[in-house]
Amino acid sequence: MCVMTERQKLLGLDTDELGAVAVESGEKAYRGRQIAGWLYSRGAREIRDMKNLPTGFRAALEALYTVGRSQVVKAALSKDRTFKLLLKLSDGELIETVGMPYTDRFSCCVSTQAGCPVNCLFCATGASGFKRSLTAAEIVDQVLTVGEYAVTQKALKVNGRVSHVVFMGMGEPLLNYEATLKAVRLLNSELGIGMRNITVSTIGYIPGIYKLAAEHLQLTLAISLHAVDEEQRRKLVPGMSRYSLREIIDAARAYIRETNRRVTFEYCLLKGVNDSRDDAIRLASLLKGLNCHVNLIPYNRVAGSGFKAPEPKCVADFFTILEASHIQVTQREQLGAGIAAACGQLRRQSG
């Protein structure tokens, strides 16, 4: 009886691990550096494309490994040059990734799970359920694919590679801790993306925040707060209701102490829910004395969610109150109009 074993992916291995793969096949360890170059710099999709490897070695690799890239099944391009790609993984799962070419940098927003188990009330990803966590290879693949897609689209006017990565797409990165951390390290060591140009965003999974703090990395931690009282947060983020706001602030404080890095708090403004002047005053009081920055995100409407975008005046007032309380605050630009820009929307439309 012939037993077929599934081939492993080369993508997701770092230079040293690829060197070990080469040695196992009777080659020198420096071949690992050559394979890494093909995977992470030259975008090889097939082992047979790795032309500077000996033919026999390529054949030996092909028997045991694949490269492990995804396929783009849909692309949506906005007038502001933001673009979203729907990617099909090897098992058929669909995930989204976003490219944001700004004037001073080229950012990619990656997903860490297919769907999400947290089920936030205002989120299209949460509404579509949870399938599985992604591997480090599937996370890094998104950054490679966004970079490759950008150079094929003249309208995007992108010169150069992805410079910044935000872990803010579908899924909760800290519930997929090992793959997230491995992807962070690969982006840094193999794609040359500076640690300070990487942001990991969490909905407030406290054990993950403490674990990440202990790694002492120089990446940016963003914590999505979205509420200023316990009941409101439990309603909006039911999947994290076991953690109180006080515990989240304590975890943020520990992260700052361990890493000496400022923490970002994301606050999604929902009309009539959490966008009042009183909410702004309470947020300022909650964050008082913390080395932090608040990013206000006016809600991006998800069909059927029941939430509405805040009035511009409410957003402006909220901003002014935080600023007057000496909290550093920015407002996220509304990018991606017309391309289902909130995470999970494009996948939902294709489901």
Ligand code: SF4
């Ligand atoms: S907002 Fe983030 S954590 Fe919440 S359901 Fe959506 S993807 Fe999951």
